[in-house]
Amino acid sequence: MASQYLTGEVVERIGGQIVRGDVAPGGSLPIEAELAKQHDTSRTVIREAVKMLTAKGLVGSRPRRGTYVEPEHKWNILDPDVLRWTLQRRFTFELMRDFLVVREGIEPKAAAAAAIRQDRAAIAEIAARLHDMREADEGRMDSLESDIAFHIAILHASGNRFFVQFSHVIDTALRFSIRLTNSVKGVRMASVADHERIYLAIERGDAEGAAQAAQDLLTEALRLLDARALSDREAPVPVD
């Protein structure tokens, strides 16, 4: 081996394995030398990979004890990588529901903040993404990407540093969320009109209206999710 971005690949593999549950929290990974053999690489690369996983809260390591998986509550699930692994390997309706509840907390607040702040450039960006969504509706653009971009644009327009940072979380999770909700046959969950309501409220500085419109969109998504969860009971693991 020596494929340049090798450390990243090892992080990806081991991180994925851990999140998938190959090693239970509290359990030990093989020792560094053994991991090096398993991944056909040197101990140095393994050490650097383990350090990255440590930074994400997935593992810890002490002399003699070895490298062990941390309890789940220490995992930094808001880290884009960890979140992606989690959604890829442990996708359930329950998790999706938890995520929608978080969005209910964040997005209406962000929309309201954007309406108050009136950052013209940022609002123009939202309009542009709305335009993309219309194009996508007629097949001239990617529907998933433009939908995500619209939601991200609102977070940016809020001017709240934490909301901006949430973009990564929302971005990663929406790729799964939207794919799921859209996959319900015959139902186009998030219509362009619904999104437009949010934009218009922000544009005219109507904080409450923006929050309400964002809330409505998510309430509807939750309703659909619950309906579907009831129909195909405990049917997880799609995507990718």
Next chain:
Amino acid sequence: MASQYLTGEVVERIGGQIVRGDVAPGGSLPIEAELAKQHDTSRTVIREAVKMLTAKGLVGSRPRRGTYVEPEHKWNILDPDVLRWTLQRRFTFELMRDFLVVREGIEPKAAAAAAIRQDRAAIAEIAARLHDMREADEGRMDSLESDIAFHIAILHASGNRFFVQFSHVIDTALRFSIRLTNSVKGVRMASVADHERIYLAIERGDAEGAAQAAQDLLTEALRLLDARALSDREAPVPVD
């Protein structure tokens, strides 16, 4: 050097410097060999430290280009370390306000979820933390710690995996937030009674009441913060 957990110290130092703004986003850090000399250690340690900072989104590195600071929007500010550095070195009323708005999004939702879920063990934990707060009020316990523990307990009682993960963020940030709001002379911002209202609503399964009580507490905190921001204009940088 050779102080055993050296890598962590180097991460702390370099991470702190970056967040403080010693190197502007886009700018380059010294080359690995130079960093090793500066921190009086080996290149290996520097490499492992840089990898950890990479995992937190603070830096990137490519052959020939060197190690460079990523634009701020790529920083994983929800990472406990990054958040702590940010609050330690860039503490402003604006940031504090942004954080309170996030809490407004999260905590009422978590309180409502806890009221619906009715996890008796988790609710007992909230009661215990409330009890600690009363003790603290009479000087028999640490006020900051018990206040934080109370809020964290609610997040756990929500049963929402993302809210639980938020504990780290809230925990880190509250250590600064509460210290600030409490430092306003003569004003005890978060009274035990206010917290008790939240607990009682959760306990009796009143989702809306719990959300409202949590919301009220935060609204009051915001009001106080704004009032203080007006009085001692642009006066940041306390704590630690």
Next chain:
DNA sequence: GATGTTGAATAATACTATCATTTAATCGTG
């Protein structure tokens, strides 16, 4: 003159080997 190609310099990436330190587990004693 604009554009594309080649090649040398450079700085990071990857690997190997070795020593130091910490600490869990074991072994001997009292």
Next chain:
DNA sequence: CACGATTAAATGATAGTATTATTCAACATC
């Protein structure tokens, strides 16, 4: 059986070398 000393296993740290991607500039080509 308790408990301190010993041992050994695993990570932590260091030094040095080989490899490779990237940049930048010189050069050729259109």
